[in-house]
Amino acid sequence: MTQAEDRILVQEYLAHAAEPQPLSDEEKAELESRIKAELKARDAVLVAHYYTDPDIQRLAEETGGCVADSLEMARFGNRHPASTVVVAGVRFMGETAKILNPEKRVLMPTLEATCSLDIGCPADEFAAFCDQHPDRTVVVYANTSAAVKARADWVVTSSCAAAIVEHLDARGEKILWAPDQHLGNYIRKTTRADMLMWDGSCIVHEEFKFRGLEDLKALYPDAAVLVHPESPEAVVDLADVVGSTSQLINAVQTMPNERFIVATDNGIFYKMQQLAPGKTLIEAPTAGNGATCRSCAHCPWMAMNGLENLLQVLERGDQEVFIDDALREDALRPLRRMLDFTASMNLKVAGNA
Known part of the structure; x- marks a missing residue:
């Protein structure tokens, strides 16, 4: 598959990617209460990726689940005694959880959430x-x-x-x-x-811009630049730290800088701010004439995970991951x-x- 064909296919997927509608505080509170009850009733644990909505991440933490990268999500599900693992993320993460936990039921808020x-x-x-x-x-x-x-x-x-x-x-x-x-x-x-x-x-990391990042560094010379290595080489070359999601989160906690320019999905800001509340986090630039993605600093498929479809999958059990033995x-x-x-x-x- 050529890169041009790849982009066309991604755009076709994105055309059908439905993001959850905004909810009021009252609606969120009611949904969260019902989800907590369903998790308990169905012997299920919620694991969420760092790039999902902060409401999903917080709910996973409050209910004894975890917020992590894809592999640790699967490993946590393996260690946890729950018979059902609910994976808030994208489809390959649900598959990885099933590969490592064949005896458990693996559900996802939506099986349509994929990855470029x-x-x-x-x-x-x-x-x-x-x-x-x-x-x-x-x-x-x-x-x-x-x-x-x-x-x-x-x-x-x-x-x-x-x-x-x-x-x-x-x-x-x-x-x-x-x-x-x-x-x-x-x-x-x-x-x-x-x-x-x-x-x-x-499609998220490819949109970070060298020129915009260089200008932002000049504006905040005291800020450390954190970059995920899925970004283009020119962006990586401007980084003070290049690393995985967990490594970038650790950098915010351990480095002496007060400001950080972060070049990865902005869903990671929830965990960074939670663990380093005194630090200032700045999104690396993605905008400009060359931007082609639908939601440059946030994965549109991660955004498909919402409280409403999380409750629905717990009630219906119809978004289950199956893999041939x-x-x-x-x-x-x-x-x-x-x-x-x-x-x-x-x-x-x-x-x-």
Whole structure:
């Protein structure tokens, strides 16, 4: 799939992506009360991604769930005794939760919430690409479908990708990387490994602008610039810290700066402000003549997770994630390989999405 075809397909998905309607404080309070009761009645736990609406993140915390990156969401569901895991995020996150928790029921507020990296890496086209390069070790980012993971040798997150690629490179292995080319280029630059890239990108991170960020740095010279490595190389090069969602949250807490310019989805501000209430957070610029996304600083599919459809899925149970057993086993293998490697190296595996 070419980048132009990828963009057309993403726009088609976005045309049908319905965001929840704004709610009054009274409506929110009533929905939250009913959701809490349903979670308890159905032996369910809510796990939410850092990029979801603050109301969803707060509700997950208040009900004994968690707010985390995609892999930790799945691992939390595995550790928690609840028989049902409700995943507020995008579809590949629900799939990852099911891969690691096959005995549990996995629900999502909507199964229509997807990801441009997932859309832009169709399993059949990716398999054909891999077949053209049988001499390469296939490494895929966690932001992929179960079918793409099943075709991989390794699954990685943004925080452990460099260590794993460096390990493979030291063994003389050449890498086939998918799907995010910006993250892949950052890893290649960091490790100097031989990496062949799939042509994919995140519609949120790709929109951060070098010129606007440079101007913002000049306006706030005391601010530290935090950038997710899914951003374009020119933006990454301006960063004081490049890292995963968890690593950027940690930077806000531990760095001495009072101001931070943040180049990732603005849903992360809820957790940053919660953990570092005295810090000032500034969105990195996305606007300008070159902006093409529907909601540049926030994933439109993450925005599909709302209180109303969260309550509906608990009442109806109709947005359930299913994965064929054989496919699940194939997808679990590269995930386990990553988990075993990071455990042996005492690495954290927090990622982006």
